[in-house]
Amino acid sequence: MVVMDKVSQYERVFNRFDENGDGKISPAELRQCVEAIGGEKLSAADAEVAVANLDSGGDGLLGFDDFVKFLDGVKEEDKVNDLKEAFKLYDPDGSGCITPRSLEKMLSKLGDSRSLDECQLMISKFDLDGDGKISFEEFKVMML
Structure with missing residues (x-):
């Protein structure tokens, strides 16, 4: 049930940052989420671009499935960055x-x-x- 655990973790994070409880994450809420999770700052412009690229509903907000895609993409980017650092050693x-x-x-x-x-x-x-x-x-x- 590893997949279920992952989904429930994502749901908890999603609900934590869905401040107004509308079931959507705005670019501003996404910025807060990225800072809380990774300690990194996401500019307002980058948050807008991320939402625009992932928004499957066309409403300028991320639904839960869009949010999961965002988090999975961030994790993949982190893996590539880690590999780049390891590659530099060799x-x-x-x-x-x-x-x-x-x-x-x-x-x-x-x-x-x-x-x-x-x-x-x-x-x-x-x-x-x-x-x-x-x-x-x-x-x-x-x-x-």
């Missing part, structure tokens, strides 16, 4: 790819020393375009 020179040498160095720092040949083999398993390196897109596929 790409210290900012070249945009993980090479066998950079993988070897990072694994060594993590206490998991591997030979360059072993690192090449590891990379080859996820190197979708066959260039001998792992791009961020390939890294995402590997991690998700």
Whole structure:
């Protein structure tokens, strides 16, 4: 019943920020919600854009289903940002790819020393375009 728990959690959050009890979240209410949940500020303009993009009812407000889409989208964005940070650890020179040498160095720092040949083999398993390196897109596929 993990899905049910998720839905009930979303309902509690939705109801908490639906200040006037109309079953809809306004852009102003969405701003308060984002700040309370993530501690981040959402500008009035960004809140308006988010509501406009997700509003399935066409009334300038988010119904519960729209709100769930918003929260799921935020979580997906957080995952991608976390992956970008992790990718940077393996790409210290900012070249945009993980090479066998950079993988070897990072694994060594993590206490998991591997030979360059072993690192090449590891990379080859996820190197979708066959260039001998792992791009961020390939890294995402590997991690998700």
